[in-house]
Amino acid sequence: MDGVQWMYGFEPDSMSIEWKERVRKLFLDETGEAYTIDSISNLQVPEWKGNLLLIDPKEYPNASSLLGVMWALPHEEHGVRIAAFVIDASQQSDGWGSKAWQHLVEICRAEGKKFIQLEVKAENVRAQKFYRLRGLEVVRELRHYYASGLGLEMKGPVQ
């Protein structure tokens, strides 16, 4: 799509209800995860370079302009945790996820972060492949993390 780009995002809690609703729908449609508006508001993602929104400028500032989210947050002393990573179906497999990942790796390098970790559903094989190709591996099974079934914690060095 013409003009679509990753932009720095704002704190989830400061989003309007329409934007939070759009994020909720993205998660539900693309990952099956049923977040509530409150759980989105409570995600502690600061306004920093690891907070990215994929935006269609032609639709901005309507909530429909939001086509993807990469919400990473500083984790422990030397790490980053990805709390949310989702791209609208219409934009998947077009390199947007790779671009956001590459950006995050560069931020990590610049800020001295040594590892990236995240949680993913065990059934989400495609996302696991994406992460494996980028150096992450499963370090733990998460039995109570997702309401809908087994989760996996994946972790790897900043490459």
Ligand SMILES: CC(C)(COP(=O)(O)OP(=O)(O)OC[C@H]1O[C@@H](n2cnc3c(N)ncnc32)[C@H](O)[C@@H]1OP(=O)(O)O)[C@@H](O)C(=O)NCCC(=O)NCCS
């Ligand atoms: C997982 C996800 C974030 C990956 O983002 P994406 O934009 O679809 O991924 P990309 O297009 O960058 O890369 C996927 C594949 O597309 C291909 N690709 C990459 N760049 C491309 C380009 N410019 N043009 C066409 N294809 C491309 C590659 O084959 C790539 O495979 P790779 O992993 O071997 O590099 C996205 O598919 C998604 O939101 N999925 C549903 C929600 C989800 O599962 N989220 C993760 C929860 S933990």
